[in-house]
Amino acid sequence: MIKMMMCKQATRLMSKRLDVPLSLKERFALRFHLSMCNACSECDKQFELLHQAGQHYQDSPTPQETPASDV
Amino acid sequence: MATATTNDNQARMQRLAAVRPRLVSFARLQLREPALAEDAVQEALATAIEKDAEFAGRSGYETWVFGILKYKILDSLRAQRRQGRWQPFDDESDDDAIDRQFQQNGRWQVAARPSDWGDPEASFANEHFWRVFDACMIALPDNIARVFSLRELMGLSTADICKETGLKENNCWVILHRARLRLRACIERGFLSRHDL
Missing domain, CATH: 1.10.1740 (Rna Polymerase Sigma Factor; Chain: A)
Structure with a gap:
């Protein structure tokens, strides 16, 4: 019987997989957890969004310190 | 011409x-x-x-x-x-900001459970999202922010980050995990509530 990984541990793996490929065992454990846990699925999407944010930074709208009237 | x-x-x-x-x-x-x-x-x-x-x-x-x-x-x-202007990395000790998001048994605290942020493209097109993102990045401890930026803003691999920082790759993953959990909590508070930070 597989002991289900807890959420904190699952977030560790969803973070790690954005940096390096996971082992087969890790992938399986994470997929199993995500299929059962809504909160972690949301967290996984949020990590993915943060991961993409870096590439989007240069296209971000309206420079923060510039008054809109300058545009 | x-x-x-x-x-x-x-x-x-x-x-x-x-x-x-x-x-x-x-x-x-x-x-x-x-x-x-x-x-x-x-x-x-x-x-x-x-x-x-x-x-x-x-x-x-x-x-x-x-x-x-x-x-x-x-x-x-x-x-x-x-010039020695970086504080030493402290990745051994526990991170209170992370521990507050989880119960003892490793499940999410009810108040910290991640919610749906909606369509990522809509977030990236939203000026408020970027204001919150910037504020949350600035609020991160310098050491954590530095590793996260090298990875996610500069696009370096964790192996290259090790060369730039002297960290071991395993420590890098620990720090990135902390950075992402802190950022997600901070952005969720600021972005979804529509409060300015």
Whole structure:
């Protein structure tokens, strides 16, 4: 019987997989957890969004310190 | 022909002026000192003007300028490190900010459970999202922010981050995990509540 990984541990793996490929065992454990846990699925999407944010930074709208009237 | 070139130059200068605030914010998130960020951006702009002829239009002009800035930021980070201006990395101790999100048994605290942020593209097009993102990045401890920026803003691999920081790869993953959990909690508070931070 597989002991289900807890959420904190699952977030560790969803973070790690954005940096390096996971082992087969890790992938399986994470997929199993995500299929059962809504909160972690949301967290996984949020990590993915943060991961993409870096590439989007240069296209971000309206420079923060510039008054809109300058545009 | 000469007139066309001059017009091109003028158009580029205007685009540089327009992108400057974003360059400054980008540099500030990583260098953590406004004066150093200004310096890096000045140098990047000077290089962009000087090497204007080398811009072959392969990618967007702003992307090209951001690329130049990334090199300047790396130079500046290396100088900071050489000068001993980085606090030592402390990745052994527990992180209270993370522990507050989980119960003893490893499940989410009810109040910290992640919610749906909606369509990522809509977030990226939303000015408020970026204000919150910047504020949350600035709120991160310098050490954590530095590793996260190298990974997610500069696009370095964790192996390359080890070379830049002297960290072991395993410690890198620990720090990135903390950074992501802190950022997600901070952004969720600021972005979904629509409060300014």
